[in-house]
Amino acid sequence: MTAISRRDFLKASAAASALAGLGLPSEVLAAQGEQWIKGVCRYCGTGCGLYMGVRDGKVFAVKGDQDNHNRGLLCLKGFLLPQIMNAPDRLQHPLVRKNGKLVKASWDEAMSLVAEKFKAAVAKDPNLVGFYGSGQGLTEETYAANKLFKAGLRTNNVEGNPRLCMASAVGGYVTSFGKDEPMGCYEDIDHADVMLLVGSNAAEAHPILFERMARRKRTGQGVQVVVMDPRRTATARLADLHISFAPGTDLAILNAMAQVIVAEGLADEEFVKAHLAFGEGKDVNKAWEDYKLFLAQYTPEKAAEISGARAEDIVTAARWLGAKGRTATTMWCMGLNQRTKGVWANNLCHNLHLITGKIGLPGSTPLSLTGQPNACGGVRDGGALSHLLPYGRVIANEKHRAEMEKLWKVPAGTIKPENGLPTMDLFQAMEAGKLDVLYVMCTNPGQSLPNVDRYRKAMEARKAFLVVSEAYHPTRTSELADVVLPAALWAEKEGVYGCTERRYQLLEQAVKPLGEARPDLQILCDLAKRLGHGDLLPWKSPAEVWEELLTLCKGTAYDFSGMSRQALKDSHGLLWPLPTAGHPGTKRRYVRGDDPLVPADHPQRVLFYGRPDKRAVVWLRPHQPPAEVVSAEYPYWFTTGRIIEHWHTGTMTRNCAELRQANAEAVAEVEPGDGAKLGLKTGDRLRVTSKRGSDTFKVKLVPGARPGLVFAHMHDPVHMCNRITNDAVDPVSRQPEFKIAAVKLEKA
Amino acid sequence: MSRRRLLPTTLAALLLAAPLLAQAGPPAAEAASPAKAAGATPAAAAKAAPAKARKAGPAGHPATGADPATQDCTECHETATPAAFKAWSDSRHGEAMVKCLVCHGDAGKSFTKAPPPARCVGCHAAQVASVTPKKGATPSCFSCHDHHALTVAAGLSSPHAR
Numbered sequence: 001m002t003a004i005s006r007r008d009f010l011k012a013s014a015a016a017s018a019l020a021g022l023g024l025p026s027e028v029l030a031a032q033g034e035q036w037i038k039g040v041c042r043y044c045g046t047g048c049g050l051y052m053g054v055r056d057g058k059v060f061a062v063k064g065d066q067d068n069h070n071r072g073l074l075c076l077k078g079f080l081l082p083q084i085m086n087a088p089d090r091l092q093h094p095l096v097r098k099n100g101k102l103v104k105a106s107w108d109e110a111m112s113l114v115a116e117k118f119k120a121a122v123a124k125d126p127n128l129v130g131f132y133g134s135g136q137g138l139t140e141e142t143y144a145a146n147k148l149f150k151a152g153l154r155t156n157n158v159e160g161n162p163r164l165c166m167a168s169a170v171g172g173y174v175t176s177f178g179k180d181e182p183m184g185c186y187e188d189i190d191h192a193d194v195m196l197l198v199g200s201n202a203a204e205a206h207p208i209l210f211e212r213m214a215r216r217k218r219t220g221q222g223v224q225v226v227v228m229d230p231r232r233t234a235t236a237r238l239a240d241l242h243i244s245f246a247p248g249t250d251l252a253i254l255n256a257m258a259q260v261i262v263a264e265g266l267a268d269e270e271f272v273k274a275h276l277a278f279g280e281g282k283d284v285n286k287a288w289e290d291y292k293l294f295l296a297q298y299t300p301e302k303a304a305e306i307s308g309a310r311a312e313d314i315v316t317a318a319r320w321l322g323a324k325g326r327t328a329t330t331m332w333c334m335g336l337n338q339r340t341k342g343v344w345a346n347n348l349c350h351n352l353h354l355i356t357g358k359i360g361l362p363g364s365t366p367l368s369l370t371g372q373p374n375a376c377g378g379v380r381d382g383g384a385l386s387h388l389l390p391y392g393r394v395i396a397n398e399k400h401r402a403e404m405e406k407l408w409k410v411p412a413g414t415i416k417p418e419n420g421l422p423t424m425d426l427f428q429a430m431e432a433g434k435l436d437v438l439y440v441m442c443t444n445p446g447q448s449l450p451n452v453d454r455y456r457k458a459m460e461a462r463k464a465f466l467v468v469s470e471a472y473h474p475t476r477t478s479e480l481a482d483v484v485l486p487a488a489l490w491a492e493k494e495g496v497y498g499c500t501e502r503r504y505q506l507l508e509q510a511v512k513p514l515g516e517a518r519p520d521l522q523i524l525c526d527l528a529k530r531l532g533h534g535d536l537l538p539w540k541s542p543a544e545v546w547e548e549l550l551t552l553c554k555g556t557a558y559d560f561s562g563m564s565r566q567a568l569k570d571s572h573g574l575l576w577p578l579p580t581a582g583h584p585g586t587k588r589r590y591v592r593g594d595d596p597l598v599p600a601d602h603p604q605r606v607l608f609y610g611r612p613d614k615r616a617v618v619w620l621r622p623h624q625p626p627a628e629v630v631s632a633e634y635p636y637w638f639t640t641g642r643i644i645e646h647w648h649t650g651t652m653t654r655n656c657a658e659l660r661q662a663n664a665e666a667v668a669e670v671e672p673g674d675g676a677k678l679g680l681k682t683g684d685r686l687r688v689t690s691k692r693g694s695d696t697f698k699v700k701l702v703p704g705a706r707p708g709l710v711f712a713h714m715h716d717p718v719h720m721c722n723r724i725t726n727d728a729v730d731p732v733s734r735q736p737e738f739k740i741a742a743v744k745l746e747k748a
Numbered sequence: 749m750s751r752r753r754l755l756p757t758t759l760a761a762l763l764l765a766a767p768l769l770a771q772a773g774p775p776a777a778e779a780a781s782p783a784k785a786a787g788a789t790p791a792a793a794a795k796a797a798p799a800k801a802r803k804a805g806p807a808g809h810p811a812t813g814a815d816p817a818t819q820d821c822t823e824c825h826e827t828a829t830p831a832a833f834k835a836w837s838d839s840r841h842g843e844a845m846v847k848c849l850v851c852h853g854d855a856g857k858s859f860t861k862a863p864p865p866a867r868c869v870g871c872h873a874a875q876v877a878s879v880t881p882k883k884g885a886t887p888s889c890f891s892c893h894d895h896h897a898l899t900v901a902a903g904l905s906s907p908h909a910r
Contacts, residue, residue, distance in 0.1 A: 061869075061870070062870060063869055063870050063871075063873040064870065064871050064873065066873060066874045072871055072872065072873055072874055073844075073871045074870055074871050075844075075845075075846075076845070076846060076847055076849065076850045079850055079870045079871065203844075203845055204845065207844060207845055208844075210844065210845075211840075211843075211844040214840075214843045214844060234845060237843075238843075644845050644847070645847075645849075657853075657854060657856075657858055658849040658853055658854040658858065659849070660817075660854075661816040661817070661849070661854035661855055661856060662816065662820070662821075662847070662849055662854065663817070663818065663820065664816075664817045665817040665818050667818045683815075683818075698815075698818045700818065
């Protein structure tokens with residue numbers, strides 16, 4: 001065997017901290033001035049644990065955390081994280097717009113200006129100001145903003161990009177189970193006999209979870225995978241059965257699967273009787289028999305006619321998922337959420353698990369995959385949306401408002417009883433001149449909103465004073481700002497992320513913020529002080545905020561009050577509920593013997609305590625078409641999504657040398673037959689136009705792609721798919737239908 | 749791959765690996781050239797993709813006519829190096845989309861034909877750390893694991909501590 005001597009090996013790697021850090025004891029490492037600090041990946045909602053290697057005050061490497069759920073693995077983006085830190089476009093000082101140009105300013109000048117604008121607007125009407133945050137902000141900083149705006153400035157205009165991402169999943173969980181957030185966990189993948197992925201390209205959007213699915217498929221006995229997606233994605237490579245269908249017709253397919261399950265006797269009648277209620281519209285006023293009658297119209301043949309899928313494939317998928325004695329896990333993502341019927345699509349996934357009783361058992365669960373690293377922990381759980389208050393409380397509920405006013409020690413009636421404006425309405429208020437100041441934190445709406453040119457125009461016209469707190473400049477949003485505040489980035493600050501499976505994890509600070517950059521928590525506390533609300537945000541550290549959060553969640557269905565800062569430091573992620581110190585956390589919610597909120601002597605294996613009647617709801621949700629369908633003028637379907645090399649608007653991934661060389665420019669994937677009709681070959685340029693807008697993309701002809709459908713990557717700040725996407729929203733979740741538009745195509 | 753065929757490649761890998769170990773893990777961000785792309789807005793141009801493959805450096809990827817901004821490595825390598833492509837594609841790295849760039853860097857200056865084992869550490873820290881010397885020598889990852897298939901030839905005893 002070829003080898004080098006151990007002495008030479010160690011010598012060669014003495015400077016190679018990644019290796020030395022593993023092979024040498026910690027005292028040797030410390031002598032070399034190197035440290036490995038525990039954190040979490042900055043990117044997707046999988047929430048992979050990692051260690052940040054620090055040398056000379058800089059993050060020089062990362063390595064996966066072997067003791068976390070990701071078993072030491074990182075995807076290619078996570079692996080390259082150190083490069084995002086000291087990139088040339090990191091903003092290192094505040095910027096203020098003067099004579100039309102953004103120029104360098106001091107912190108005091110920038111913050112004085114921001115405070116002045118806020119004071120003037122709030123004095124007229126608190127609803128003239130708004131906050132637009134992020135599923136990437138740390139829990140503590142998102143909470144600080146939520147408290148400042150709702151309890152201090154007294155406006156509920158607190159929104160965040162999870163509205164574009166997870167709102168329909170929230171709507172699905174809340175309507176079906178009474179409370180948000182999944183009941184299952186990643187470990188369910190390891191026990192799943194059947195995995196159904198619908199509207200999820202996990203192979204590229206959640207690579208490490210996908211690796212877990214692939215491992216299960218490889219090592220389990222007779223594991224079956226169904227992928228339902230109009231596109232034959234990289235995820236479909238794992239599938240035993242890939243069902244392609246016309247965009248927007250999956251509601252018919254999911255109902256038909258339920259119809260087959262019921263018709264073939266695969267429903268769990270005892271579970272139905274013990275645990276379920278039935279509803280239609282907004283009311284829980286139906287019965288099992290009504291549901292069966294409703295399903296009768298969704299025969300596989302009917303669903304095939306609507307969707308273009310094969311009836312026998314729908315039957316096969318239903319039989320696999322419903323098979324008695326086999327576990328099943330359904331996972332979905334933006335393909336279902338970013339839809340005008342997103343909440344309904346979520347309900348239909350839950351229905352399949354409820355009628356079969358395949359829920360709350362190892363390997364059986366409906367598990368919504370989250371797009372961002374802290375959409376769940378910071379925004380959903382923390383209640384940083386315009387209709388929410390922390391930890392399952394809602395603004396519309398007087399008792400909840402009163403509870404929060406008491407906890408926040410503000411006078412009764414401080415919190416306004418009316419919901420604030422959801423994201424698209426907030427930007428439309430700006431367009432209509434009904435918003436004076438907008439504070440954007442850790443997100444890039446100038447690129448990521450649907451029908452983006454419409455809202456860019458409002459921002460360009462300076463309809464509102466735009467404050468952008470951002471680590472990079474220019475972004476497609478910061479370029480439009482009146483003030484840009486340099487925010488500390490991942491690894492430069494401490495805080496908690498909560499990922500898909502109710503797992504909360506602490507990111508420790510590894511290095512100092514670059515230049516004059518400051519953590520968003522510090523910036524918000526400064527702003528609060530300048531606005532006369534310093535007493536609401538009195539904290540000196542993120543740990544002090546966490547202490548406050550432990551008091552807010554206590555006694556709620558989200559109870560993690562036993563999760564001390566030290567417990568987070570000592571662990572590799574903890575799953576709530578975790579109501580007492582020392583509790584190990586809850587893998588499966590609503591399950592007796594696992595979830596501490598279910599009495600140990602409860603007579604049944606599950607208790608759906610989220611709703612007053614302690615039953616989960618099966619909803620009768622008919623198929624409805626998307627907001628926009630193809631026509632003679634716009635004859636092609638258009639959809640957008642992630643690719644593995646890039647993330648969101650590319651502000652981070654495009655700073656990684658290898659990734660700038662890898663699919664950095666958005667391409668439009670076209671089916672070769674369509675390409676021939678349009679006279680296109682790979683490498684040509686294509687103009688894609690919807691009723692709203694247009695952009696050009698380089699063409700890639702993809703054999704096996706769905707005829708009549710064009711797919712464009714979503715990460716490119718130049719060729720922006722969101723000029724084309726639809727800003728129509730789901731009436732319940734107010735989430736826009738990014739995923740479906742009708743377009744015409746021309747060779748450019 | 750037979751053990752005999754594995755040896756020369758591994759030796760070459762190690763020779764290349766030694767100097768590269770000094771910058772373990774992924775390379776640091778290059779100083780991106782300021783925004784100059786014609787027609788793009790300043791913000792967009794700042795991170796605009798390179799229009800063409802870079803000219804290869806001395807140790808770089810051979811010059812190609814490919815456009816790395818829109819073309820995946822596999823588009824050429826599926827036919828240019830079919831055995832390596834298939835070995836990778838069928839491997840766990842291929843399954844999990846651990847693409848060429850993770851081990852080899854980009855198709856420009858940072859290209860590495862024979863990746864140093866230090867790059868493995870990002871995901872396989874415990875496995876790298878658990879390698880124990882045999883007869884006074886420590887094997888490289890690729891002494892045993894095939895470069896692209898990652899499989900281990902039959903009959904090799906594991907140097908990983910149990």
